[in-house]
Amino acid sequence: MAAAGARTARWPWWLQLGGLYLAARLVSACIFMAAALQQGVNPWFPPKPDYWNFINIWDARWYAEVLGNGYPVALPTDDAGNVQENAWAFYPLFPLLGRSLTALTGIAPAASLTVIAMLSGLAAALVIYRLFRHRASQRTALWGAVFVSTFPVSPVLQVPYAESLNLLLLASALLLVVRRRYLWAMPVVLLMCLSRPTGVPFAATVGLLFLYRVYPHLPTLSRGGRPLTAAAGPAGATPPVTGMAAPAVPGAGEHSRGELWSLAGLTAVSGLGALLWPGIAWAVTGDLQAYTKTETVWRGHDLVPFKPWFDTGVQLFGPVLGLVAPFVFVAAFVALLRSRPVVALGAELRLWCVCYLVYLLVFLHPQTSTFRMLLPLFPLALSAAFVSRSRAYRGTVVVMFMLLQLVWVVWLWAWAQLPGGGDYPP
Structure with a gap:
């Protein structure tokens, strides 16, 4: 075993990470298949579906709708004039790529979207490693990319959702910013803006x-x-923390x-x-x-900045603690950003984490999909790798993440009707 590990360590970085990423996706596939065996009556297919049917539910159906029928010219409304759920909530780049792949190969639209998601996820892991190498040693950057690949919501990277494509474009844009290739970043950012918000x-x-x-x-x-x-x-x-390397670009150089x-x-x-x-x-x-209007249909009420966090806090913790909970959350995140492992990420990645969290606080309606929407905070995976070089620590993090994948898939991806109807979305 030790000899095999030593040989693997001599492989090129992209082969090491590619193998680890595919292994992570295989584990996630096994979790999906095990959960599918327990799937009962649901809105999409008979109980105990196969793997391919099981991963093509929830928002995957909306992307398939966009791929096949495009976007409505007029917003659908009910008799009272209220806008109904429709395809405008789903950004166009992912289904457009799926339509192109289907036209080129003749494979089914669902298969096209799945292939694009898988390839985008693999490419994202490789780009994330290159981004992390600007702040960390090779081994620490590899562990950081593995943390992203095994994150509790990482199964979404292999289903027909736009998360993997957006992660690839976001990581590429951040990499170009860190390298000060600002002009090259412009087309990447425009594509990113057409993949997810x-x-x-x-x-x-x-x-x-x-x-x-x-x-x-x-x-x-x-x-x-x-x-x-x-x-x-x-x-x-x-000062630098464990596993941090000298920046690969002149962070203290000339602009x-x-x-x-x-x-x-x-x-x-x-x-x-x-x-x-x-x-x-x-x-x-x-x-x-x-x-x-389309985005807020799923909320059931108009967008009011910040208010949903207090509403959810009151719902979860009561009328007093619920109003305090958002401030506690923000204070905890500020403390995290001031910690040595996060400071070691550098100005660009820290700024991204701050701005994305503020964006969530202003616009997000917190609910079960919030876990999936935390994926763009992936730079924090590198700070988790900075905490310790211990293999026991880093291996424990990976195992914990995989166990939490079980929780995410069984609790949120698998469909089980709530007493009031419907189910929590993943």
């Missing part, structure tokens, strides 16, 4: 990064011509005026990209609020 927090991230880079050097900018020295890192940064203008341009493109899909929905339907 991550454009708003990404625009906030690069906008704040621009201010962070340019503010200390405004006097130099006003004189013009001279290169600008970028800040070495976040204020109050702590030229051209780089700053490119970063400003990326901020503008990201902002426009965030508005792209709501704008398309408006142009097609003629309703300025077509996208937001």
Whole structure:
């Protein structure tokens, strides 16, 4: 066993990680198949479905609807004029790629979406490793990518959902930002904005990064011509933690005026990209609020920033503790962001985590799908790997994540009618 492990360690990084990712997906597939054997009566198929039917439920049916029939020109409404659930809530890039693959190969649409999800998930793991290598040693970066691959909601990376495609594009965009390839990041960000609603927090991230880079050097900018020295890192940064490597890009090097203008341009493109899909929905339907009206159908009420967190807190913890719970959650996350392992992620990845969490606090209606929506916080997987180089610790994290996959699939993916009807969505 030790000899086999030593030989495996000599493999190229992409082969090591690719094998580990596929092994993780095989474990998740076994969990899906075991849960399918326990699946009873449901809205989609007879009890005890096979694996392929079992993974093509929930939002996968909506993506298949978009692939086959596109988007409605007019928003569907009930007799009272209330907008009903419809395809505008689901971004177009994933089903468009599925339609193209079906046209090229002739395979079934569900199979096309599954193939794209699987390949995107594998590619995302490889890009995430390259991103993590800018802040960590090879072994620590590999463990961080493995943590992402085995995360409790990682089974979603192999079902016909857009999460794996969005994760690939998000990781690629962050990698290009860390490498200061701001112009190259622009088309990637536009594609990302058409895969899932991550454009708003990404625009906030690069906008704040621009201010962070340019503010200390405004006097130099006003004189013009001279290169600008970028800040070495976040204020109050702590010394490197275990497993951290020297940054692969010059985090304490020089930012030229051209780089700053490119970063400003990326901020503008990201902002426009965030508005792209709501704008398309408006142009097609003629309703300025077509996208937001559709999104809020699943909530059962209009969007009011922050309020759903307090409503859910009261529902879970009572009228007093429930109002305090969101503040406790935010305080805990701030403490996490100030911890040494998270500080070691660097300014770009920390900013992304902050902006994405703020985005969730402002716009998200917290419910069972929230677990899946935490996947874009994947940089925190590297901070988890920074905690200790112990194989026992890192192996325990992987085992714990796989056990929690069981909980996620059995509790949320498998369908079981609630007393009031319906079921909790994954």
